[in-house]
Amino acid sequence: MTSTPDDLAAATRDLALAALHEITPASTVGPAAGHTVEESGAVSLRFENRLPGYPGWFWTVTVAQVDDSEPTVLEVELMPGDGALLAPDWVPWAERLAEYRAHQAELAAQAEAGAGEDGDEPDEDSDEDDDSDEDDDSDEDDVSPRLHAGDLDGVDIDELDDSDEDDDSDEDDDSDEDDDSE
Structure with a gap:
């Protein structure tokens, strides 16, 4: 020994x-x-x-x-060893998604504040953008599939924000079916 x-x-x-x-x-x-x-x-x-x-x-x-x-x-x-390159700490998906959504809301607030800063009404172009956004939302309801728990891989994060609107359109579809059955 x-x-x-x-x-x-x-x-x-x-x-x-x-x-x-x-x-x-x-x-x-x-x-x-x-x-x-x-x-x-x-x-x-x-x-x-x-x-x-x-x-x-x-x-x-x-x-x-x-x-x-x-x-x-x-x-x-x-x-x-000391100074070795290490991977960052893991952050759960829910926290990363919450940070993303908060950042998107902050950008939207900045965009709204920037549009009305000079006291003038928004340009005609911005009105057209608002109208086209409304049209896009209705088209997305027809095209986007419903999300299920296992379907998050490969899904555009922006689609997740529209999930409440998808629920509303489903309720409308259900009421249309009830009307047809009479």
Whole structure:
């Protein structure tokens, strides 16, 4: 048995490299980059990573030696170092959608404020845009499919805002059917 964690790290360097070469090509493993002693007495040996796209990451192999037995590999992993590029924290879809809708409402409010800032009535062009929006809404009711819980992938977010209008048109359709049955 090795007497200190430093001795264990030195004695198990080849064992750690062999474990790494089982999961990744030797060309992706760089030179030794130190080691840390874990609370349990195990030692984590670090090696520079040469995988493209992972700058600042290290291959880490954790080894331990219990009593008089041979050292053994506990874990092999790719771990980020200081300054490594990391993915942002995950944000649930409902929160992202709420942020999107709030931003869209803010833009609409800014557009309305910008149209009446000079005290003049809106231009004729803006009236035409308003009229065409109303026509577009009625056309969308005829064309857009009803959304179901599993149908959100690939759906334009703006369609979700019109879901209340879709419900109203369905009620109108139901009342038309009742009239026809008489």
